[in-house]
Amino acid sequence: MMPVKSPSLKLFCLSSLPLTVAIALFAGVASGAPFVSAPQDKIDACVLKKLQELGIQPSEICSDEVFVRRIYLDVIGTLPTAQEVRDFLADKRATKRELLIDQLLTRNEFADYWAMKWCDLLRVKSEFPINLWPNAVQAYHRWIRTSIKSNMPYDRFARELLISNGSNFRVPQVNFYRAVQNKTPKALAQTVALTFMGARIEQWPEAKQEGMAAFFSQVGYKATSEWKEEIIFFDPSSSNAQMSATFPDGKAIEFTPDQDPREVFATWLVGSNNPWFSRCIANRSWSWFMGHGIIDEPDDIRPDNPPVNPELLAYLESELLSGRYDVKRLFAMILKSKTYQRSCISKSNTPEAERNFAFYPVRRLEAEVLIDALNQITGATEKYSSSIPEPFSYIPENQRTITLADGSISSPFLGLYGRSARDTGQERERNNEPNASQRLCLLNSSHIQQKLEKGDKLVSLFLEHKKPQREKVDALYLTILSRYPTIEEAKVLSEYQQDVMEKRRVAKDIVWALINTAEFQCRH
């Protein structure tokens, strides 16, 4: 985008600094900042090395306008307000991108958005086919969100999910073993492997599957007199119980009668010598920001699906280990890299260029993020309710969609835009592919038209007589597209206003057109 006025356009961006200066800068930032910046330059070095080998030219570093929108959407699943965009663009500090990243990582919306993503993987929903039921969903979601908010080390997060015992209402972590379609030891092992090892063990040889399943052969479930309460416990008397098991790396083990095999497994899983565990989360983290994994799909790790850039993945893994599984630190490192901050305007369109991260990939916004963005800019709200248990529960209308705990609480919009069904825990369950029904919805449905009619925050701004025309158009662009309009765009709008005399209609049409641009519907 070539903005008409962009105070920061001429400002240098970090990428243009010599390496040593950049490192010194980060060291300076790190002393007072909560997240100690790792030298993300190593990330860029790994990526550039591979691109050079392939003879692929990476795209330029993106503009501040593109960056501010991208970083808000990627880190907190939320569109920046017009004021936030103005402030960032006007900021003259050299480290303003890093400062914004650090600041966003502490926002409440960070916990909301990443809890939403984790609830997809952990299958948090009340109804069929997961059937956690509402009380347990609320408890589980709250625990997940709190863990993210407090930046619980990831190894502890996994361990607590794997070994906890108790009531699904009081010990929320036990819901991990309830959020499955099938509670046989093998099905539990499949879920554990998918979630924490990024492996689909259905594809393993039968004996290897059985070997891992044995670790989950003593998981007990029992009901209480409370409606839908369930206790998950270590149950050595289970009819499934097996006294020996084989780790996925082939090592066999015998259990003593008082040993909960889940603990044995968890200790093996999060152990520092285990490549499965750190690789999976390092690769997932990368894929969440870069659109696809170094191993892709990120939850299909197997020997015949090698990483496109082994050095890069190994580096991310080692940083995760040296940072003691501080996932936020890893996020910050990825976000501060040039690789992440590259423009989507690619210099090479080959699949190889995309696969090797030569540019930032354009992707349609997730269902929840898109509807929240539409509500944020128009001032409208959504109505969500749960029909179980009776009497119905109604979610307060001003609550944002990314904060919904329950995958069973939905709307036609969320279904249409491919929100995860949360049935399997696979990443691909969320579908961000565009289709024609979605376009019909955004172009012409009563749901969206009513937001333009009734939630007319922007429309009324446009009808205010006092403000100069220029300012009004700026405000629309900053609010909806997080940037100033170009000269050409400003001209198109002023012509449209001359053609269409009715002011109210003009205002609505412009808002309508901007939310229907690809630029609005996608992260770019």
Next chain:
Amino acid sequence: MFGTAGLCLADTLTWGATPMVSKGGKAKSVIQIWLWGGASHLDTFDPKPEAGNEYAGPFKAVETNVSGIRICELLPLLAKQADKYAIIRGMTHGSNAHETGTYMVQTGRKAGERVIYPGVGAVVSKFRGADAGYKGQIPPYVVLTEPLGRFDEAGFLGANYKPFATGGDPSQPKFLVEGVAAQGITDEQQQERRALLNKLNTLPKKLPENATLKALAHAETQAYDMILGEGAKVFDLATEKEELREQYGRSKFGQSCLMARRLVEKGVPYVTINYNGWDTHKDNFTTLRRKLPEFDKGLATLIKDLSDRGLLSSTIIWCGGEFGRTPKVDFSAPWNGGRGHWGAAFSTLLAGGGFKGGHVVGETDAHGERVKNRPVSPAEVHNSIYALMGIDEQVKRLQPANAEPRDTPVIPFNLLKEIL
């Protein structure tokens, strides 16, 4: 995301792109009438007047135009056309829960497998729509009017195989199809808006080769075909004769049946009429006294209308819900003559597209509680539909991408031989 996967993305976006003509099959379309909540089999197609008031309640049975077949007396119009449809009285799956029952009746699979299977509509829309060169301007899988809910129609096939739900109400003076018609916006304004959007939509101009943006643009072109093109006209019921509209009944259901016929005429392969209100725990008989005549009018006229237009031989009508209802009536308060959920035995109606009319498949016991002869699983109904559409071989091979054979337990591909 890239490479061959990128190509797949582009393909799935069209409502018909890759010509891959499937072999034969008389049936071209399916109209599924979904009796949401589970209609009482005893009070519709499997009456048991001899079981006494305790089971049959106040309704009587009436002879149809096929000797030996009786249905509920409140379905007189359907009784005149029993030669055109088959009644499956042996339906059974054993689940009494709405979600599980719906899943089993719509997908033919047991709940609790790791993979979530697509419903029949999504499967047909795949093999008769997107993957089979379907060129219509209407999406290949349409739901009148609200999505089923509590059920992921497309399962592992993903969001692009989900149905297009029309919203609105076809019995209203103007049927406002969600997204296709916007109240208060003229075609002229639509055109002006579209031109404005084209000027402001600058990102695709900078990235002309980007797969995601191309997909988005393609989707938009299709959407405008519906808004401004021929697509919108099919939803205009005003062009139908008043007399016929009356025959269908001026109810939402009746006019949905008429709408379904119009969609099938346009070549839409799968239309679901989501017809709710059958979950009659309380006041079953009072509810059905009101509901059955509306049902009778709509369905009977649909069968007759399709038959008159020569479309019945190529259109399958599949009518049923997720289960039946408890044969023994609960006359106590607060149920006041209510019936609960009953998955052990229920009825389904099949007509057209090659299904033989005038037949009954399966038989329940004297009280309608258990299937005595010829139990029929939901999968047998689906398989028979697929066979009549000539897509059975493709369906047999249908698996989630990357699935190992182990992921998808093979179930025998049984058919309703009696009526094929």
